[in-house]
Amino acid sequence: DGGITQSPKYLFRKEGQNVTLSCEQNLNHDAMYWYRQDPGQGLRLIYYSQIVNDFQKGDIAEGYSVSREKKESFPLTVTSAQKNPTAFYLCASRKGQGTEKLFFGSGTQLSVL
């Protein structure tokens, strides 16, 4: 079945550590997105990519980095510069047009030790 897979489901970060969240899709979608979800805050856009080897900052990109070396993969690195990383992270993908729905992964819960 086609879908979008995030791993791990739960992740713990120590102070000063960088961690990477995986997002893989086999839907042949061009666009991929990373959202951060905090209680009562809704979904806030971190980074997005519309084609391979290109990505744009979203509303809260500071302390995060991404790469898009392959169409299927869009990993997110939470760097030590992100001082409040505890949140639920959601990856999504979509065919190119805005009318198409987003497909979401099941999320990664990141916590700080």
Place this chain on the structure above:
Amino acid sequence: AQSVTQLDSQVPVFEEAPVELRCNYSSSVSVYLFWYVQYPNQGLQLLLKYLSGSTLVKGINGFEAEFNKSQTSFHLRKPSVHISDTAEYFCAVIRNSGNTPLVFGKGTRLSVIA
């Protein structure tokens, strides 16, 4: 830029009662509108979307929404809720030209009480 306001952060309702979840948007250009649902510890699923045409849109699980351009609203309704409808609901907007990301509201937590 587009923005979305979900007017209620939490909505408790008894089982089999009707419910309305309110959503207002702001945009200087024409937009497409979406409602997504999120069950605990999961990603979001599309309930319905408005692109053009009839202002009453029907979605999955018996939900429907009405686009009101003059009031810039896109409220979600269901005539009779079930326990299984307990979830968080997000309204989202995107401009109808270009290829920009969705902008989400802060969500409304619907709690259905037996």
